[in-house]
Amino acid sequence: MAMSDVENARGRPLAIWTIGFRPFFLMAGIWSAAALAGWIAMLTTGLTLPSRFDPLTWHIHEMLFGFVLAAIAGFLLTAIPNWTGRAPISGRPLAALAALWLTGRLACLMSASIPLWLAAATDLAFPFVLCAVVAREIIAGRNWRNMPMPVPIAVLGLADLLMYLELAGFSVPAGLGWRLGLAAIIVLISVVGGRIIPVFTRNWLVKQGAANLPAAHGRVDNVALGALHAGMIGWALFPALSPVGGLLLLAAALNLWRLVRWRGIATSAEPLLTVLHVGYLWVIVGAALLGASMLTAHVPEAAAIHALTAGAIGTMVLGVMTRVSLGHTGRALAADRTTALIYLLVILAAVARVAAAASGSLPMLIEISAALWIASFGLFALRYGPMLLAPRV
Incomplete structure (x- = not known):
């Protein structure tokens, strides 16, 4: 992502990169509609995607770990500055987080065309990086009351990992990944x-x-x-x-x-x-x-x-x-x-x-x-x- 896509001529972040709710709420809204439209198209026409997940599992995965996780990121990255008094994540770091989420969506969608380990690692990068960012901001702000907040994000990352492990043939109870993800949400x-x-x-x-x-x-x-x-x-x-x-x-x-x-x-x-x-x-x-x-x-x-x-x-x-x-x-x-x-x-x-x-x-x-x-x-x-x-x- 070029600097000109993130900052204006004065070196300040463009409006969308000033605080977390802006890019992540927009991406959550668009992806929620687009992913469900794709699922219905597969359901009604037999269309298939170049994903290793079957259509139903892809639908479940993208609603929980795509759409919802983007909305959670937007909320927490906006709420944490209010909790801690610290400046919000903005500019290129925020753009990098958004790019990481988007790359995960593409990796899951195209996972049949790349090694499974690479698709999983690319997709899992976002929840664990987000968890680390949230934990760092809360600790730096000494906002101990909200220390439990990174835990559901970490559980979502673990749940996403379990879905990939089940896909790879590991001995994971059927559906444990998405059930754990839904429970965490x-x-x-x-x-x-x-x-x-x-x-x-x-x-x-x-x-x-x-x-x-x-x-x-x-x-x-x-x-x-x-x-x-x-x-x-x-x-x-x-x-x-x-x-x-x-x-x-x-x-x-x-x-x-x-x-x-x-x-x-x-x-x-x-x-x-x-x-x-x-x-x-x-x-x-x-x-x-x-x-x-x-x-x-x-x-x-x-x-x-x-x-x-x-x-x-x-x-x-x-x-x-x-x-x-x-x-x-x-x-x-x-x-x-x-x-x-x-x-x-x-x-x-x-x-x-x-x-x-x-x-x-x-x-x-x-x-x-x-x-x-x-x-x-x-x-x-x-x-x-x-x-x-x-x-x-």
């Missing part, structure tokens, strides 16, 4: 969501003059998180162990109690807040369905997986990306009609995908869900791309 959403959702809600309700505010973090939250984390990790390691199913049902009930205490019902006038509560509700629905699927054959596991992925991850990622993009580009923290439509489309996509799985994976519902998802993330890229590329207003 849900753990991160539950922790970060528990920090930002009640705080953002409290701030907005205070401005509205409301007296009934979200409850402070307490024992309820700790128990709810402990049950959810243990249940998700237990499922990743032992997907057929019925006591884990019971633990996930308990975790769903505890986290529903937690969510009710955040007063989400009072935020209906501001979609920018409501969408975060809906996203966390999808975590609860997904955990409940996953627990039920481990206890009875009447609940398909695929419905639970898509409640957690299309529902919780899709909704929370868009909720966070839109809010951060607005706030950090100097715009008002309020959702316009286009942003509200982005939220509606992703929620409908999740509902359609869970319904498709619950009814036996009806092709029409899968295609409708995919179209809604692509429209949602495509609209995000179109609406928010210009503000991510332009200087702060």
Whole structure:
């Protein structure tokens, strides 16, 4: 990447390279829509990619370790300067991180044309370098409260490695890699969501003059998180162990109690807040369905997986990306009609995908869900791309 692509004539970074959310949110939005479009094309036409992964595994891999990991990188590289008081990663180091992510996508896509070890090493470089960068910034800022934050990134790197080891024929339990990756993402959403959702809600309700505010973090939250984390990790390691199913049902009930205490019902006038509560509700629905699927054959596991992925991850990622993009580009923290439509489309996509799985994976519902998802993330890229590329207003 040439210096002119990163810096202006005065030697300062171009707007997109000034802070992490700008390139990574834009890449996450574009890749989410493009990768799903590619998966649907393979599903409906028989198209194949020059990847060593089969089409379904490639779809799973790219949504977890491509799209979601880019969104996580954008969030953490933007939040850490606020936590530590240090200057954000910017300029050529940020551009190098973005190039590393993009190279990983190309390596996975073209892995049939290069040695497997090279494809794996190229793809795995990003999560482990990101983990090292996040850890270094937190340690340098002596921000010990957030020291656990690099752990989910490291687990995602390990999960990605397990997918490649399984592909190479090593003795890895089937699906352990993607299950562990999904569990790490849900753990991160539950922790970060528990920090930002009640705080953002409290701030907005205070401005509205409301007296009934979200409850402070307490024992309820700790128990709810402990049950959810243990249940998700237990499922990743032992997907057929019925006591884990019971633990996930308990975790769903505890986290529903937690969510009710955040007063989400009072935020209906501001979609920018409501969408975060809906996203966390999808975590609860997904955990409940996953627990039920481990206890009875009447609940398909695929419905639970898509409640957690299309529902919780899709909704929370868009909720966070839109809010951060607005706030950090100097715009008002309020959702316009286009942003509200982005939220509606992703929620409908999740509902359609869970319904498709619950009814036996009806092709029409899968295609409708995919179209809604692509429209949602495509609209995000179109609406928010210009503000991510332009200087702060």
